[in-house]
Structures are given as C-alpha cells and as structure tokens.
Amino acid sequence: MNEFLPFVKPYIDEAAISSVVETLRSGWITSGPKVLEFERQLSEYFGGRPVRTFNSGTCTMEIALRIAGIGAGDEVITTPISWVATANVILEVGATPVFADIDPVTRNIDLDKMEAAITPRTRAIIPVYLAGLPVDMDRLYAIARRHNLRVVEDAAQAIGSLWQGRRIGSFGDFVSFSFQANKNLTTSEGGCLVLNNAEEARLAEKYRLQGVTRSGFDGIEVDVLGGKFNMTDIAAAIGLGQLPQLPAITARRHALARHYFATFGADFERQSGVQLPLKNFENSNWHMFQIVLPQGVVRAGFMEKMKAHNIGCGVHYPPIHLFQLYRERGFKQGMFPVAESVGQRIVTLPLFPQMAEADVERVVAAVCAVLQ
Numbered sequence: 001m002n003e004f005l006p007f008v009k010p011y012i013d014e015a016a017i018s019s020v021v022e023t024l025r026s027g028w029i030t031s032g033p034k035v036l037e038f039e040r041q042l043s044e045y046f047g048g049r050p051v052r053t054f055n056s057g058t059c060t061m062e063i064a065l066r067i068a069g070i071g072a073g074d075e076v077i078t079t080p081i082s083w084v085a086t087a088n089v090i091l092e093v094g095a096t097p098v099f100a101d102i103d104p105v106t107r108n109i110d111l112d113k114m115e116a117a118i119t120p121r122t123r124a125i126i127p128v129y130l131a132g133l134p135v136d137m138d139r140l141y142a143i144a145r146r147h148n149l150r151v152v153e154d155a156a157q158a159i160g161s162l163w164q165g166r167r168i169g170s171f172g173d174f175v176s177f178s179f180q181a182n183k184n185l186t187t188s189e190g191g192c193l194v195l196n197n198a199e200e201a202r203l204a205e206k207y208r209l210q211g212v213t214r215s216g217f218d219g220i221e222v223d224v225l226g227g228k229f230n231m232t233d234i235a236a237a238i239g240l241g242q243l244p245q246l247p248a249i250t251a252r253r254h255a256l257a258r259h260y261f262a263t264f265g266a267d268f269e270r271q272s273g274v275q276l277p278l279k280n281f282e283n284s285n286w287h288m289f290q291i292v293l294p295q296g297v298v299r300a301g302f303m304e305k306m307k308a309h310n311i312g313c314g315v316h317y318p319p320i321h322l323f324q325l326y327r328e329r330g331f332k333q334g335m336f337p338v339a340e341s342v343g344q345r346i347v348t349l350p351l352f353p354q355m356a357e358a359d360v361e362r363v364v365a366a367v368c369a370v371l372q
C-alpha cells in the first residue's frame with residue numbers, strides 16, 4: 001500500500017530551518033531585524049509599495065478596514081466561497097457583510113452580481129482569489145472607481161499570482177496575504193498587507209501594536225485602539241528562507257497542475273461529469289487543484305473512499321452564509337445558489353511542491369476508481 005498522501009504539506013527546507021535556529025540563538029525572538037528585513041524584501045517583491053507584516057492574514061484585512069475608516073452602518077461586499085475569516089473581519093469592525101454569488105467557472109465572486117449588490121451604504125469590497133486565481137482585475141477596479149469603493153483584496157492564497165504579467169500585490173488598493181502553514185509561502189502563521197502610502201503604513205503599525213505611537217526620545221502616546229498583531233523574528237526568518245524560492249515553488253505547482261490536466265485527459269469532464277478547475281496558467285499560482293463533483297455524488301462518501309486509497313482531500317470551502325453565525329444575521333439557503341451548489345461538491349486534491357508526478361497519477365487513478 002502507498003504511503004498516505006495529504007492534500008497539503010508545508011514546504012520547509014534546510015535554509016528556513018537554519019535561519020530559525022540562527023534567530024533563536026541571536027537572543028532577539030520577537031519583532032526585530034528579521035521582520036524589518038522581511039518587510040523590506042516583500043516591498044521590493046511588490047514593486048516598492050509599502051508592506052507591513054502581521055501574525056495572521058485575517059488581522060491584515062481587519063486592519064485594512066480600520067485604516068479605511070469602515071465600521072457600523074457600512075456595508076462590505078464579499079464572496080460566500082472563502083475561508084470564514086474573509087467575512088468575519090467585516091463583523092469584527094462592526095460593518096455589515098453583504099454577499100454576492102460566485103461565477104461557477106472561476107469559483108470567484110461574480111463581478112456583475114457584485115456590482116448589482118452595491119447600495120448607497122457600500123464602502124468596500126473584498127474579492128477573494130480562490131486557489132490563487134485572481135478575478136478580472138481591470139473590471140474589479142473599474143467598478144470600485146465607478147462607485148467610489150475601497151478594495152481590500154483577500155489575496156491570502158495568491159502570492160505569486162499574476163494579472164497581465166504583473167504580480168498580485170504590486171498594484172491596486174489594500175492587498176492582504178496570508179503566510180499560514182498551508183499557503184504557498186509560509187511563516188507557520190503570519191500575513192502581510194500591501195498599502196498605498198506612508199500614512200497608511202504608519203496607521204497599520206499603530207493598529208498592529210496597541211495603538212502606540214512613539215514621540216520624542218522617551219515618550220509614547222496611544223490615540224487609537226490597536227491590538228497585538230505583530231510578527232515575530234522567528235516567523236520572519238522562515239519567510240526570509242522561503243521568499244527567494246517562491247518562483248521555484250510556483251513553477252513546481254504549475255508543473256504538477258499541468259500533469260493533473262494531462263493525466264485526467266481531454267475527455268474526463270465529459271465522461272465523468274466532474275468539473276476540473278479553469279485551465280489558467282497565465283494568472284494562477286496553483287495554490288490548490290480543486291474539482292467539483294457531479295450532482296448526486298455525496299462528497300463525504302467520495303472523500304472517505306479517497307482516504308481508503310490513502311489520499312487526503314480537503315473542502316475549501318463550505319458557503320459562509322450558511323454557518324449559524326451568518327444565518328442568525330438573516331442569511332438563508334437559496335440566497336446564493338451557485339455558491340451553495342459548488343460549496344457542496346468542491347473537493348481539493350493533493351498539490352504541494354514536494355509531490356512527484358507519480359503522486360498525481362495515483363490521485364487521478366483513485367478519483368476515477370472512486371467515481372466508477
């Protein structure tokens with residue numbers, strides 16, 4: 001029997017390990033020189049835009065909303081198919097989450113439905129780039145400009161993704177990335193926010209650490225309510241070890257995704273009723289390879305049988321609006337039919353850089369056997 005193949009495995013190499021060891025020995029383990037260096041390199045990576053790091057991707061979005069002054073009485077539009085963090089941050093700042101249904105092909109927010117959901121109270125939109133596939137960025141920002149809205153891009157899964165050859169994060173409004181363990185670039189836990197200017201970066205620093213500002217040689221002042229969201233030098237050391245390898249990590253993910261398509265074959269969708277992901281090698285960083293099962297196939301049963309083949313699968317994601325917390329706020333089954341249908345049938349297959357081509361073939365063989 002083959003060894004168990006998980007759907008994801010963090011990519012930690014010797015460079016990252018020795019960098020962490022060096023940090024631990026240095027005596028400086030909280031935010032310090034490594035964080036500053038990581039922010040400097042990230043800023044360079046994102047074309048010179050200001051970047052600040054945090055201890056999660058979630059808090060970067062909350063802080064972006066705070067910097068934009070969004071709160072009670074404001075509406076923020078997002079997708080129902082994301083990690084629940086995307087909508088939770090809207091509630092966290094006291095604003096009202098509004099969902100717009102997804103496009104069944106990209107599985108991202110449908111920009112027409114998003115525009116239709118705009119009201120006089122709408123202040124911001126949070127698009128999510130599921131599996132690393134960006135939305136149509138030209139249309140997104142045209143809509144934002146037309147309606148005078150802030151954009152907080154939930155690019156948690158999209159480091160290394162492109163739009164017309166430009167890196168996601170190197171343009172746009174607020175762009176948030178997560179470095180959680182499963183992401184293409186990880187710091188174990190962490191995240192970063194790409195900002196527009198020095199003033200926003202200064203505010204981000206305040207919200208990151210109890211609202212503290214330095215003044216003079218020995219004084220501090222606190223003028224806004226901030227939290228405790230700073231990244232440690234230990235985490236930054238892992239990120240510094242990974243950042244130079246990101247092009248190779250992304251290339252390996254591309255090669256494995258291409259091998260999935262080749263191994264499934266051109267007729268697979270028609271014969272099986274399964275929907276493969278959009279075959280986009282121009283923009284996506286292939287954070288995940290997700291299939292949508294045919295109507296009538298019970299996902300839990302499918303995953304159970306894959307597990308019997310020693311293959312782990314994931315669910316990313318059940319629709320947010322159907323969680324109890326959101327139902328209590330008036331959301332119901334039937335409101336976003338595409339998201340509900342996809343959310344019930346979507347399955348994440350294994351994809352991580354250390355996988356071999358033979359692993360892909362094993363997964364494809366198991367999918368075919370289970371669906372027989």
Ligand SMILES: *Cc1c(COP(=O)(O)O)cnc(C)c1O
Pocket residue numbers: 055056057058059082083085086128154156157178179180189190191
């Ligand atoms: C991972 C993820 C987040 C949250 O990031 P954390 O670092 O875990 O806080 C938010 N949105 C999406 C789409 C994600 O994949």
